[in-house]
Structures are given as C-alpha cells and as structure tokens.
Amino acid sequence: MNLFYLVAFLSVFFSLLVIFSKNPVYSVLYLIVTFFTFTVHYILLNAQFLAIVNFIVYMGAIMVLFLFVLMLLNLNKDTEPMKSGLLKIAGVVAGLCLLVTLIGSVKAMNLSQPLALKNPSIGLVKSLGKVLFKEFLLPFEVSSILLFSAMVGAVLLAKKEPKKI
Amino acid sequence: MESVTQTIQGVPLNHYILFSAIIFSIGVMGVLIRRNAIVIFMSVELMLNAVNLLFTAFSAHKGDASGQVFVFFVMALAAAEVAVGLAIIVMIYRNTNSTDINVLNRLKW
Numbered sequence: 001m002n003l004f005y006l007v008a009f010l011s012v013f014f015s016l017l018v019i020f021s022k023n024p025v026y027s028v029l030y031l032i033v034t035f036f037t038f039t040v041h042y043i044l045l046n047a048q049f050l051a052i053v054n055f056i057v058y059m060g061a062i063m064v065l066f067l068f069v070l071m072l073l074n075l076n077k078d079t080e081p082m083k084s085g086l087l088k089i090a091g092v093v094a095g096l097c098l099l100v101t102l103i104g105s106v107k108a109m110n111l112s113q114p115l116a117l118k119n120p121s122i123g124l125v126k127s128l129g130k131v132l133f134k135e136f137l138l139p140f141e142v143s144s145i146l147l148f149s150a151m152v153g154a155v156l157l158a159k160k161e162p163k164k165i
Numbered sequence: 166m167e168s169v170t171q172t173i174q175g176v177p178l179n180h181y182i183l184f185s186a187i188i189f190s191i192g193v194m195g196v197l198i199r200r201n202a203i204v205i206f207m208s209v210e211l212m213l214n215a216v217n218l219l220f221t222a223f224s225a226h227k228g229d230a231s232g233q234v235f236v237f238f239v240m241a242l243a244a245a246e247v248a249v250g251l252a253i254i255v256m257i258y259r260n261t262n263s264t265d266i267n268v269l270n271r272l273k274w
Contacts, residue, residue, distance in 0.1 A: 122229075
C-alpha cells in the first residue's frame with residue numbers, strides 16, 4: 001500500500017521536472033523515468049501485459065524516436081524558445097484550475113471503497129489475449145491499418161521534396 | 166505474484182483518480198507554458214499515460230478485461246501519432262529552422 005504512494009510521488013515529481021526543465025534533452029530523459037514509474041504502477045495493478053507493452057513501446061520505441069529527433073535537430077538550452085513570465089504564470093494557474101475542478105468533481109462523486117483486485121489473473125497475457133482475439137478482433141485488425149497508414153504518412157512527410165525545375 | 170497483489174489492496178480507488186488528475190493537469194500545464202513543439206508533444210504523452218493508468222485501475226477494480234484492451238489500443242494510437250507528429254516537426258524545422266510554435270502563428274485563424 002505504501003509502495004503506491006512512493007511511486008505516485010516519484011511520477012508526479014519527474015513529470016513536473018519534464019515540463020519545467022529548460023533543456024529539452026533533459027525533458028526526454030525525465031519523461032523516460034516517468035514512464036518507468038508508470039510501468040511499476042502497472043505491475044502493482046497486476047497488469048503484466050500492459051507493463052511489458054509500456055516498457056517496450058513507450059520507453060523503447062517512442063522515447064528513442066523523441067531522443068533521435070532531438071539529436072537530429074540539435075536542440076539544446078541555447079535555442080530553446082521560452083514564453084514570458086506572465087504567460088507561464090497564466091498557464092500554471094489555468095492548469096491548477098483544471099486540477100481543482102477535477103478534484104472537486106471526484107469529491108462530489110464520493111466513492112472511497114478500496115481497490116480490490118476481484119480477479120487477479122485479468123491482466124495476464126493469457127486472459128488478455130483471449131479477449132483481444134475474440135471480442136476485439138476487428139478493432140485489432142483495424143489498428144494494423146492505422147499503424148500502416150501512419151508509417152506511410154511519416155515517410156512521405158519526412159522525405160525531402162525533389163527540387164522543382 | 167501474490168505479494169504484489171496484496172500490496173495494492175488497501176489503496177482507495179479515488180486516490181488513483183486523484184493521481185491521474187494530477188498527472189493530466191501537469192500535462193495540460195506543459196502544453197500551456199512551453200513553446201518548443203517537441204516538449205508539447207511530450208506533455209501530450211503524459212496526458213495519454215494518465216488516462217491509460219486510470220483505465221487500468223478501473224479495469225482491475227471492476228474485473229473487466231476490456232479496459233486493458235482499450236489501453237492497448239491507446240498505446241497503438243500514441244505510437245502512430247508520435248511517428249506522424251515528429252515527421253511534421255522535422256518538416257517544420259527544415260522549412261523554418263526552429264521548432265518554436267510561434268513561427269506557425271498564421272495557423273491561428
């Protein structure tokens with residue numbers, strides 16, 4: 001039980017560092033740590049399949065893509081555009097307003113029963129695979145088309161345009 | 166495995182909701198206060214992850230596997246979004262030599 005609060009504190013701390021660090025390379029590195037803490041959360045919820053997928057897809061693929069683009073564009077602290085102080089304060093206040101609204105609505109819902117894992121084997125690869133390939137077979141296949149079109153789109157966008165004569 | 170499931174038993178469900186709300190608001194703040202397009206993308210990833218964690222918590226609480234399958238689809242969507250978005254950012258950088266979103270202010274209206 002205490003482990004959840006420790007890991008939650010670490011996630012909040014590192015995600016604050018992500019948005020407040022000046023250097024974008026540090027932002028990416030802190031984001032990797034944040035995603036690692038999310039993986040720990042999934043393990044605590046006994047969602048082992050999602051923990052592995054989060055580890056491989058987010059920390060492996062997506063973060064490497066971010067880091068690669070950042071290195072390719074050679075961004076660092078000197079070229080980092082920053083907003084003025086007033087706009088920053090306004091943004092933080094707006095975010096806090098959203099947070100207060102969300103917390104208020106959660107309080108109004110008034111649910112406080114402790115989390116109970118009724119069926120602990122639900123997040124295992126075996127049971128999740130059965131659901132994925134029986135009830136969600138069509139969305140699963142459609143997501144392959146989505147990934148394919150994203151791949152084609154990324155290649156088309158990032159390709160250098162040929163010089164017009 | 167038993168000890169892992171034992172550790173989580175006492176945490177109230179609304180603490181998970183509060184935690185996800187905090188992470189989501191941090192993502193919103195990041196979108197609002199930064200001007201670098203890549204950092205804004207990273208904040209969007211934070212928001213997606215907050216929602217994913219809440220989906221998983223509810224799914225584990227209700228004993229319904231559909232929530233975790235949804236998280237899987239959200240992850241596939243995030244991968245596609247990041248690939249296309251970073252390609253767009255690379256193209257913007259090639260044309261304007263910066264990733265500052267204020268360069269694109271003519272898209273506003």
